[in-house]
Amino acid sequence: MAISVNGTDIPIPDDPRVSLLDLLRERAHLTGTKVGCNQGACGACTVLLDGERVLSCLTLAVQADGRAVTTIEGLGDGQTLHPMQQAFIDHDGFQCGYCTPGQICAAVAMLRELQDGVPSYVTAELAGPGAVTAEEIRERMSGNLCRCGAHNGIVEAILQVAKEQAT
């Protein structure tokens, strides 16, 4: 009865009302994952659950029993930034920074979805592989809101990482 959070086992709470978001922040003391709307509208609480991006505010912690969670704290190795974190710095992909952990977790999973051939609403050919374009990134990142308006820098940061991964 535990959730593996960035490789460390965290016990499942007795109270099923505890969201994965609250478990991460209040019990695992990993406050990188942010509380935004707490109702699935903003994406600030995005984490990776078995590698897939989900909203931790709408995930009950008990539902993550036996599964692996990666938060913003688990992307880098503690010394070196994850390439997506570095790219957000390089391209001014944030201003206040509140939405940034969710943006970066979502972006990392998004590039994996693209590699796996998951289509989006704007993918021209459903049967073909998706292209890494600014239009695709904007559509695929629409679940992460940034009230500072750093979206252009975010798109550029993701394009940079996609280019690095392709070479």
Add this chain to the structure above:
Amino acid sequence: MIPFSYTRATSPEEAQGLAALDGHRLLGGGTNLVDLMRKGVEHPTTLVDVTALSADISETAQGGLRIGAATRNTALAAHPLVRMRYPVLSRAILAGASAQIRNMATVAGNILQRSRCAYFNDPAGSRCNKRIPGSGCDAREGFNRYHAILGGSDACISAHPSDMCVALVALDAQVHLLGLAGARTVPLAEFYRLPGETPQIETVMALGEIITAIELPPLPVAARSAYRKVRDRASYAFALVSVATCARVEDGVLTELRLAFGGIAPKPWRALRAEQALLGGPVTRDAVFAAMDLELAEAEPLAGNAFKLELARRTAFAVLADLTGETA
């Protein structure tokens, strides 16, 4: 959120037995139910997690597809056979919500999601006949931009929020149910009830019945299909009007047509009248507008949503013209 207990179902039979118990609700991805519990709209005493039940997508003997109730929305949209044979379904799913929510949400949860009417979602400050029968409706005289123009009643004008279901009714999807009396199958087009005087009753499901799977019939015309969604922002917003269609044109006339709408009715709206009017004729602006006038004959637009009449006509023509290559 009021306290509740949590359990996991390991078989459809177990889930069905638990669903019949007082205060028990099935939990899929939680993207709607958990939010409603936090808002105080839903108050289950026990959540029965059904995400471990079937998430298989398999071909049927007839050449259709059977989709397990716990299939995640992303998995259905990305499935190679869905993309090839029923592209309208992939497109509709991908038009809905965000990638994170599609990763979480299940197919049965999508079908059974509840109204996004602002007044339904506001127990502290609003009257809503769907939430508290007989309490009144604040939407009729209030903010009703997202509400129904067809199929509503004095009691409720809430619009069904799903994109996926609009494609499913266009594809003649069947809903497999399991209940105390055994298994049965209901067409999705007949699965939802219009609100009438009882907007709190949303489907034909009996107490203790659960959805076990969705089935798509073989439908060659669906290989040429499209979904278009008009909304207030480019992505991650509910539909003002959406259109799902499958069409075949031979010698300049429509020989097969499926047409369904989202955002305009309390259920995903199959436009049978418009289909009948258009079959056998060409896809022209005049023909589509005339067919839509038949479909919308009983529409009851309100102050905030009367624009949907013209938007529905125009969107229907645009998506049909785009799909069939006709431009007249």
